[in-house]
Amino acid sequence: MLKAENSLGIIFFPAFDWAISPTHPEREERLLYTQDQLREEGLFDIEGIREYKPEVAETLDIERVHFCFPEAEAVATRSHYISAGGAIKAAELVMQGERDRAFALVRPPGHHAMKTVQGSRGFCTINIEAIMCEYIREKYGPKRIAIVDTDCHHGDGTQDVYWHDPDTLFISMHQDGRTLYPGTGFPKEAGGPKALGKNINIPLPPGTSDAGFMKVMEDLVMPILDDFKPDLIINSAGQDNHFTDPITNMNFSSQGYAALNSMLKPDIAVLEGGYAIQGALPYVNLGISLAIAGVDYSHVREPGWNPEKLKETDEIMDYIGTLCEGVKEIYFNPPTKSNEGVITGNWSVRHRNIFYDTEGFTESQTESLLLCDECRGLLKVETQKENGPMGFGIEIPASACDKCRNTGYSLLEEAQVKSRYRYMQMINRKDKDYLRYGF
Template sequence: MLKAENSLGIIFFPAFDWAISPTHPEREERLLYTQDQLREEGLFDIEGIREYKPEVASSVDIERVHFCFPEAEAVATRSHCISAGGAIKAAQLVMEGERDRAFALVRPPGHHAMKTVQGSRGFCAINIEAIMCEYIRENYGPKRIAIVDTDCHHGDGTQDVYWHDPDTLFISLHQDGRTLYPGTGFPKESGGPKALGRTVNIPLPPGTSDAGFMMVMENAVMPILDDFKPDLIINSAGQDNHFTDPITNMNFSAQGYAALNSMLKPDIAVLEGGYAIQGALPYVNLGISLAMAGVDYSHVREPGFNPETLRESDEIMDYIATICEGVKDIYFNPPAESVEGVISGGWSVRHRNIFYDTEGFTESQTESLLLCDNCRGLLKVETQREGGPMGFGLEIPAAACDKCRNQGYSLLEEAQVKSRYRYIQLINRKDKDYLRYGF
């Protein structure tokens, strides 16, 4: 009988009652084939691997991370809450020592959900990894966390949530944004003024295969992680880099995904994208699970896998090597001129228009960070969905100094007397105080 080197918890939630449409790539069949494959392959017969049921994330869990307008219940369905609860269950298993590692095989996904949420973007409504990370910090104390996003699409939502957080390292390996949604994720996007270098974007050319991904892991990702020294490593495990995926253009394989996880050694993996429902996901998820458990995965093969025909050219490998050196330099020597926005009255301010592609509307947003010498500073957001009312969000970080905390409550009081805001939300991580006002 096989025995796992690392005990592993698997959390399943296929979300039977949630789909964008019956034929949309993001539908419940994404995990049903995987569920059958793992059982047929005898994954749960391996000593040390066990299946668990998800928790259900509460509104407080969501609003600990997001400014939700008009409220969490308006943007997240029950399925979204259970998907986030699956990630929370994975965190509980690891943080309480019941399992060495955990893999949340859940949907809907979440890595395109930004700090402010007024609807769905890229099939995502709430950011399930971020909700899990902040649940960990709220319940198990401050942690340095590294999130390595291996989805083919740039994790623009996770980047946005942690743009100003020096204690969270976000690394995204993705198909070049010049060729794929959401059109972002370039190396110059390296973090806010108090967290410069903590965002690491590695855009890869279409056609990148196992060889290119492993070069990035060896020459960029692992050296950066070794320097950052996280308490926890999270794999945002999107699987649409696979060579059969219908909406992307990469050549990664199940063996490649398994080898990546074997090298990365994530404490927790959370499923994101991946839309080759029969030809890829069952094999990729099996390979990742075996790699996380420390069990041999060399027998895992999906239909049509031929590494010689998938391998990229020497020219592409040279290009990837150049990218690796460039992103390492940005991490170790982040250029101050890459900071977005302008400085005004002691605040770093950036104005943005954010398109919600799933629902077809634009949000206009002004984000301001107080540049404090003693802490990472207050975060203030003023936002308006086109044709909708104004919203105001204020975040006081967990390690805020007393001056910033007090100024935060002063700004909150000012916002309440201004008739321009219909919705007001406070995220006070220092005092675990989460408030919402509607007028």
């Protein structure tokens, strides 16, 4: 009988009652075929691998991470709460020592959901990895966390959530944004003024296959992780780099995904994208599960896999080698100034227009970080949905000094007096004080 080298918990949530539309790529069948495959292959007959049911996240879990306007309950459905709860369940299995590792096979996904949420974009509404990570920090204390996003699309939402956090290393390896949604994720996006070099983007050329991804892992990702020394490694496990995916242009395989996870050794993996529902997801999920558990995955084969035919050109490999050297420099010798935002007095200010492609509206946002010599700084957000009311958010980080904490409350009181904003929200991680006002 096979035995897992690392005990593994797998959490399923296909979200039977939720889809953007009945024929949309992000629908329940994404996990139904995987469920069948894992059971048919006898995954749960392996000693040490066990299936678990998800929990249901609370509104507080969401509001610990996001400014939600008008409120979390208005933008997120019950399925979103359970998807986030599935990620939290994975975290609890690992943090409490019941399992060595965990894989949350849940939907809807979340890595395009930014700090401020007014609807859905890129099939995502709330950021389930960030909700999980901040749940861990709230319950188990400060942690250095590395999130390695292997989705084919740049994880712009996770990047935004952790843009100012020096204790979270975000690494996104994705198809070049010049060729794919959301059009971001370039090396120059290195992080906010207090977290420069902690945001690592690796935009790969279309046609990248197993050899290219493993070169990135060996030459770039693993050296950075060895230096950062995270307490936890999270794989934001998007699977749309697969060579059969209908909406991307990469040539990764189930063997490649398994080898990547075997090298990465994530404590927790959380499913993100992947839309080749029958020909890829069941095999990729099986390969990842076996790799994380430390079980031989060499027999996993999806239909149509031909390594020689899928192999990238020498030109692509040369390009990836040059890219790795340049990106490595950004981490080990970060720039002295963020390329986004302008300094206005004691504030670093970014003005942005964020398009919610799933729902077809634009959010106008001004984000301001108070530049503090004693802590990572107070975050202020002013936002307006297209033709809608204004929202105001204040975040006091867990490490905030007394000056930033007091300034945060003063700004909130001032906003209430002005009555300029219909919706206001405070995230006070220092005192675990979470406030929301609406008119």
